Amino acid sequence: xxxxxxxxxxxxxxxxxxxxxxxxxxxxxxxxxxxxxxxxxxxxxxxxxxxxxxxxxxxxxxxxxxxxxxxxxxxxxxxxxxxxxxxxxxxxxxxxxxxxxxxxxxxxxxxxxxxxxxxxxxxxxxxxxxxxxxxxxxxxxxxxxxxxxxxxxxxxxxxxxxxxxxxxxxxxxxx
Ligand code: K1U
Ligand code: ZN
Numbered sequence: 001x002x003x004x005x006x007x008x009x010x011x012x013x014x015x016x017x018x019x020x021x022x023x024x025x026x027x028x029x030x031x032x033x034x035x036x037x038x039x040x041x042x043x044x045x046x047x048x049x050x051x052x053x054x055x056x057x058x059x060x061x062x063x064x065x066x067x068x069x070x071x072x073x074x075x076x077x078x079x080x081x082x083x084x085x086x087x088x089x090x091x092x093x094x095x096x097x098x099x100x101x102x103x104x105x106x107x108x109x110x111x112x113x114x115x116x117x118x119x120x121x122x123x124x125x126x127x128x129x130x131x132x133x134x135x136x137x138x139x140x141x142x143x144x145x146x147x148x149x150x151x152x153x154x155x156x157x158x159x160x161x162x163x164x165x166x167x168x169x170x171x172x173x174x175x
Contacts, residue, residue, distance in 0.1 A: 006035075006042040009057035014100045015162060020146040021060045023053075025080045029122035033063065037077055037120055040065045045072060049098045051136045053143030056099050064140040068132045076127070081117035081141060084126065086110040093135055095149045102168070103161050107152045109138045 012019050026033055036059060044052040044065055054063040064078040092106045112130040115137055119125050129137055139149055150158050 006039045008046055009039050009043045011056050011098050014148050019148055022146045023055055023060045023062045023144040026061045047098050051140045053140045055143045062144050066136050077120045078117040081115050084116050085114040087112040097149050107149055109135050
């Protein structure tokens with residue numbers, strides 16, 4: 001028997017207004033959600049990302065997949081995540097986003113977090129994270145609130161990014 005690879009999902013691109021939708025809680029962790037999780041991991045890996053929020057694939061439910069490991073063998077699923085604690089200490093680090101391709105800039109984030117969430121079996125977990133995992137969780141939790149990382153940057157930087165992306169899109173259409 002051959003296992004079919006999960007179908008990839010389309011990732012919304014900034015400034016698509018759907019990226020500003022606030023996600024609603026997942027009502028039940030069932031086979032529909034588990035199939036979505038599988039497709040989100042496949043989509044994230046195919047795009048060489050370390051995280052993906054359901055918002056980015058136009059599903060407006062509180063669901064995140066993450067894998068910050070080098071070997072891509074430490075998948076983390078956060079369903080209905082809520083912060084329990086954010087460290088008062090912050091650090092500015094470089095971020096990217098699969099919805100804002102080719103743009104990287106510094107964002108100030110808490111250096112450690114604790115999050116409560118359900119896993120893919122529907123079990124409640126409390127996860128402590130630091131370094132890249134903590135940054136990635138904060139970035140993805142922002143997506144669920146309809147926030148894209150460029151909204152942490154100055155209005156001037158945001159304008160420059162928007163025109164750079166519009167130019168790239170015009171060139172792609174002409175090619
Ligand atoms: O949400 C996303 O679009 C995924 C995003 C996650 C993320 C990367 C870096 C900092 C915070 C959150 C990405 O995976 S962007 C592409 C990427 O693989 C990457 C970019 C910069 C550093 C490390 C990874
Ligand atoms: Zn992102």
